[in-house]
Amino acid sequence: MMQPTTDKSSIDSLLEKLGEYFADMPASELMNPNVLTMSKDRTLWHTKELMRIRKISGVPIVDQKRRLIGLVSIEDIIVALENELIGERIEKHMTRRVVTVAPDETLTSVVAKFNRYRFGRFPVVNSEGTLLGIITKKDIIGAILERFRLMYVHDERRKSALEGTTEWFEKSLISGDYVEKDSANFAFNIDYTDVDMVGIGAAELKKFLIARGLDEQSVRRISIATYEAEVNVVIHSGSEGTIYCWMENGKTVKVRVEDTGKGIENIEQALKEGYSTASDHVRELGFGAGMGLSNMRRCSDKMMVMSEVGKGVVVEMIFEISGGKKDDSERSN
Structure with a gap:
C-alpha cells in the first residue's frame, strides 16, 4: 500500500533538517546491514511471499558470493501477477541495472540519489560488487537520531x-x-x-x-x-x-x-x-x-x-x- 503524501513530505522535511548536521556521514553508517535477499533461481511467487510476510517493498538478488546481480520490487511483482508470470524464476524478470550506493558515499550524495531517482531504497555495494546493506529514508533518519544520541x-x-x-x-x-x-x-x-x-x-x-x-x-x-x-x-x-x-x-x-x-x-x-x-x-x-x-x-x-x-x-x-x-x-x- 502506498504511503500518504503527507507522510512522505514529513519524512523528506525531517531528513532535510537532520541532514544539515551530518552531511558527510557515510552510507556505511546509514544503511541497514540486515538485508533479506534471494537467489535468482527462486520464483517470483517466493519473492512475493517474502515481501508480504516481512512487509518490505524490494528484495536484492545475490549470487553465492553475495554479489548483487539484480533487484525485485513491488512493481515487478505487480507486472508478473497481471501477466500470470508469478511462477517463473526471478532471473527472467528481475531488474538488472540497479542503482547502488558505495559505502563511503556521504549523506548528501545519498539524498541526492533519492531525489533524482525517486526509489524507495538503494543497495549498498562495495567495489567488488558485494552487497553490504540497504538504505531507505527511514534508515537514514534512524542512523542520524542514533548519532545525535551518542553525540x-x-x-x-x-x-x-x-x-x-x-x-x-x-x-x-x-x-x-x-x-x-x-x-x-x-x-x-x-x-x-x-x-x-x-x-x-x-x-x-x-x-x-x-x-x-x-x-x-x-x-x-x-x-x-x-x-x-x-x-x-x-x-x-x-x-x-x-x-x-x-x-x-x-x-x-x-x-x-x-x-x-x-x-x-x-x-x-x-x-x-x-x-x-x-x-x-x-x-x-x-x-x-x-x-x-x-x-x-x-x-x-x-x-x-x-x-x-x-x-x-x-x-x-x-x-x-x-x-x-x-x-x-x-x-x-
Missing part, C-alpha cells in the same frame, strides 16, 4: 558535567563512570610547543596497537582519529594534552584525548567541515583546514566531545574491533 547526552549526567566545573575531566563522557587514567594501556603526553612533533602520539599508539595484534583496518581508523585529536591539542588548545587508550577484552578500544587549553566555544559549529581556529602561521605550515571532529566521528563507532571555554577539551572515542586480535601464528606470517 549529545540530554540527561542529568550531561547537565551535571556541564555545571560541575572540571568534573568531566574525571568521568567518562560516554559511560559516566570515573576514568581510571592510571590503568590506561597506553598514555602519551602531547607537547603543544612544537608543531613539527604533531602526530608522534598517534604514531606511537599505532605501534602499540600493531604490537597488540589488532587488525590493520581497526588500527588505521584509530590512528587517523587520534591524529586529528592530537593536531587539535597542538594547533588549537595552547596547552599540553594527553592521549589515553584502553583495550577492553580485545573487542573494543577506547581512546581519550584531553587538554586544559582554550576550549571550544561552539561544539556544533566545530563539528562542521572546515571550521578552524588556527592562526595564519599554523595554516602556512599546512594545518588548520578544520578541527577534524567530523573525521574523528567518521572513524569511530561512538564519540563524545565536552568543552568549556578556558577550561579545555575532552574527546572520547569508542572503536569496535571488527577483525578482533590476531593470534601469534597470524602475526608471524
Whole structure:
C-alpha cells in the first residue's frame, strides 16, 4: 500500500533538517546491514511471499558470493501477477541495472540519489560488487537520531558535567563512570610547543596497537582519529594534552584525548567541515583546514566531545574491533 503524501513530505522535511548536521556521514553508517535477499533461481511467487510476510517493498538478488546481480520490487511483482508470470524464476524478470550506493558515499550524495531517482531504497555495494546493506529514508533518519544520541547526552549526567566545573575531566563522557587514567594501556603526553612533533602520539599508539595484534583496518581508523585529536591539542588548545587508550577484552578500544587549553566555544559549529581556529602561521605550515571532529566521528563507532571555554577539551572515542586480535601464528606470517 502506498504511503500518504503527507507522510512522505514529513519524512523528506525531517531528513532535510537532520541532514544539515551530518552531511558527510557515510552510507556505511546509514544503511541497514540486515538485508533479506534471494537467489535468482527462486520464483517470483517466493519473492512475493517474502515481501508480504516481512512487509518490505524490494528484495536484492545475490549470487553465492553475495554479489548483487539484480533487484525485485513491488512493481515487478505487480507486472508478473497481471501477466500470470508469478511462477517463473526471478532471473527472467528481475531488474538488472540497479542503482547502488558505495559505502563511503556521504549523506548528501545519498539524498541526492533519492531525489533524482525517486526509489524507495538503494543497495549498498562495495567495489567488488558485494552487497553490504540497504538504505531507505527511514534508515537514514534512524542512523542520524542514533548519532545525535551518542553525540549529545540530554540527561542529568550531561547537565551535571556541564555545571560541575572540571568534573568531566574525571568521568567518562560516554559511560559516566570515573576514568581510571592510571590503568590506561597506553598514555602519551602531547607537547603543544612544537608543531613539527604533531602526530608522534598517534604514531606511537599505532605501534602499540600493531604490537597488540589488532587488525590493520581497526588500527588505521584509530590512528587517523587520534591524529586529528592530537593536531587539535597542538594547533588549537595552547596547552599540553594527553592521549589515553584502553583495550577492553580485545573487542573494543577506547581512546581519550584531553587538554586544559582554550576550549571550544561552539561544539556544533566545530563539528562542521572546515571550521578552524588556527592562526595564519599554523595554516602556512599546512594545518588548520578544520578541527577534524567530523573525521574523528567518521572513524569511530561512538564519540563524545565536552568543552568549556578556558577550561579545555575532552574527546572520547569508542572503536569496535571488527577483525578482533590476531593470534601469534597470524602475526608471524
